[in-house]
Amino acid sequence: MNVLIVEDEDLSAERLQKLIFGIDPSIRVLATIPSVFETIAYLQNEAKTQPDLIFLDIHLEDDNGFRIVESLDLMIPVIFTTAFDEYALKAFKANSIDYLLKPINPLELQASLLKFKKLSAPVTATPSTMVAEILPTDAYKDRFLCTAGSRIFTFKTSEIAYFMIEERSTFLRLFDGRHFAVEYSLERLSQMLDPSQFFRINRTLLISIDAIKNIHAISPGRLKIELNPALSQETTVSADRMSEFKNWLGR
Known part of the structure; x- marks a missing residue:
């Protein structure tokens, strides 16, 4: 699984990366990007490997992280990471996987990754679901x-x-x-x-x-x-x- 970390605080980005590797060493962090502008440029570049999942901070150095979702009409799943609780409703309406408050709790991060994997798994139709x-x-x-x-x-x-x-x-x-x-x-x-x-x-x-x-x-x-x-x-x-x-x- 490939993930992208969008975070403008170096220590927060490093800690998140360590937590991710501690939960699943097979996860590959493609890049850590500090700004909205650079993230949009990365995701629009077809030569770049596209992530399966994005960890997205909301308050970035140049703009609000929601700008990425809105500008690209983003379909890649997102886990929001922030120190602020007032954006929770907006995050859920943006079809995010989860909304994690900093400092990120390792157990909550593990639950979010498990949720992503379950949602990404192919669904086999059963009589009850049909x-x-x-x-x-x-x-x-x-x-x-x-x-x-x-x-x-x-x-x-x-x-x-x-x-x-x-x-x-x-x-x-x-x-x-x-x-x-x-x-x-x-x-x-x-x-x-x-x-x-x-x-x-x-x-x-x-x-x-x-x-x-x-x-x-x-x-x-x-x-x-x-x-x-x-x-x-x-x-x-x-x-x-x-x-x-x-x-x-x-x-």
């Missing part, structure tokens, strides 16, 4: 019926920001801030809703991707989510859902 591919989108629930006193309301699924558990009851919350009780459990709702649109991030919350305002990597292996409408309590992705959540964001 069935999943032909499921019609209208098989998922499109509307919800709710009551408040004597009044009855119907809401499109696209109007719903998230479903939550409060005092052992399930509620939906609309993007306009209103909330209503629903008769389904989160487990049942997870089966009824389009999985490309809704994801259960923890035991009490099932969210729409459109409700995500910001994502913060607050510690290794822990993400904090800002939702719109906001929740009063801190919203985090449970550890056992982390990898699946990142895959969902970059789907």
Whole structure:
């Protein structure tokens, strides 16, 4: 596997290279490049060996690392490496493999490389995956019926920001801030809703991707989510859902 390291801090680049070789000595680092301009020139040069994977810092000496992705409409998988957490959502929307905070944790780096290898492996079709591919989108629930006193309301699924558990009851919350009780459990709702649109991030919350305002990597292996409408309590992705959540964001 060939990788390219885009990093403008020499010590960070050297440490990352040592960590990579410690995990998999067969990996070949093609080059370490400190700037957006030089990276674009490298990737546009057909005479250069193209990487299978890019480790990309965000704050580079001449510009923002996202400029590389945007300028080239980059299709090469990227693992972002940065000291800043505020770009996590943008990174996931750029279809990155992962988002690693400096100083990079060796175990997290190992997990990211394993994830890349799994995603790069050829997929063998099975009866179950073939069935999943032909499921019609209208098989998922499109509307919800709710009551408040004597009044009855119907809401499109696209109007719903998230479903939550409060005092052992399930509620939906609309993007306009209103909330209503629903008769389904989160487990049942997870089966009824389009999985490309809704994801259960923890035991009490099932969210729409459109409700995500910001994502913060607050510690290794822990993400904090800002939702719109906001929740009063801190919203985090449970550890056992982390990898699946990142895959969902970059789907």
